[in-house]
Each structure stands twice: as structure tokens, then as C-alpha cells.
Amino acid sequence: MLFVLPDLPYAKDALAPVISAKTLDFHHGKHHQAYIDNTNKLIAGTELENQTLEAIIQATANDPKRVGIFNNAAQVWNHSFYWQCIKPGGGGKPTGPVAERIERDFGSVDAFAGAFKEAGLTQFGSGWAWLVERDGKLEIMKTSNADTPLAHGIKALLTVDVWEHAYYLDYQNRRGDYLTEFIAKLINWDFVNEQLAK
Numbered sequence: 001m002l003f004v005l006p007d008l009p010y011a012k013d014a015l016a017p018v019i020s021a022k023t024l025d026f027h028h029g030k031h032h033q034a035y036i037d038n039t040n041k042l043i044a045g046t047e048l049e050n051q052t053l054e055a056i057i058q059a060t061a062n063d064p065k066r067v068g069i070f071n072n073a074a075q076v077w078n079h080s081f082y083w084q085c086i087k088p089g090g091g092g093k094p095t096g097p098v099a100e101r102i103e104r105d106f107g108s109v110d111a112f113a114g115a116f117k118e119a120g121l122t123q124f125g126s127g128w129a130w131l132v133e134r135d136g137k138l139e140i141m142k143t144s145n146a147d148t149p150l151a152h153g154i155k156a157l158l159t160v161d162v163w164e165h166a167y168y169l170d171y172q173n174r175r176g177d178y179l180t181e182f183i184a185k186l187i188n189w190d191f192v193n194e195q196l197a198k
């Protein structure tokens, strides 16, 4: 059973000008596809080949002999999650149950937005910033390279990709501008609420 690239849940030009069709062409069509192809190749003929993606990630996390499998499988999961975290006309104020949880655990929506942006800005090199739920509390988390909350038994609610391939064609070195636009215009709060309810 091979993993396949999931379709984007919107048209390729639907996120412009925040994220251009050109970025999505490369990011979804080339980078995400490559992580999927590499995962399929690396698990072929091993005991992992009929496992779920989540099981593969958990089995290879912290295993130095299988770091290549972990890196590719975790990037498959992170990207599939990232596409669903955004939508055309999203962003702005949270809605539903997550809005109350953000007020309770961060003090305000602005405090959450500031902390989420700061995590993305201060992730040195490639990685991800996250909103997660840990021990019943919402928190900001950042991970390097392919690392993912799933590998730490932590529930992910929202992520932003801060690898340069996610924003460089549209923003060059201005990672902060990408994060500001992402928060203001793209976050799919319905998806975040679905994760919270799981």
C-alpha cells in the first residue's frame, strides 16, 4: 500500500496573494510529493510497509538508524496537516470552542497571535511553529526540520511551515511578513476546532 499525495483542499491560486500558485506548485507538487516518494521507497520491504503513517512516525522517532524514514514520513504528515490548517478567506479571530480556550490559556487572541508569530520567527533554520494541546492546556511549540508533536505524543491543533520553501518565492527573507499574513488571512479555525474536539 503506497502513500499518495493528497489533493489540496482549494484551488492552487485560491490563497494568493498570501501564498501564490507558484509556491503551491513547488511546495505541494514537488516538496510534498518528494517526501511521499521517499517514504514509499524507504519502507518498501520493511516491517513498516503496511503501517499507518502515524505508526511509522512513532516507530522511527528517536531511532538513529531510521532517521531517513522518520524525516520523510513526518514531513508527509506535517504537510498534509498544514494544507488543512489554511483556507482562502481564513485567519483573523478564532471561532468556536478554540476561541474560549485561547482566551483562557493565552489571555487574549493578540497574545496568542504574538506568541505563534514569535515561535515561527525564532525557529532557527527549517522547521514548524504549532498550536498544541498538552495536558489539557493550549501551548505554542516549535519543532526543527521534520520533527512533529505527534512524535512526542502531543496533540497538534494548528501549524505553520517556516521552511524557506514555504515562503521564499513570495516573501524572500521576510519570514515575519509571511507569518503576519498567514495569521491574519489564512488560518482555518474550523479545522483547528475539529482537531481540538478529537
Ligand code: MN
Binding pocket: 027, 031, 079, 161, 163, 165, 166
Ligand atoms: Mn514545507
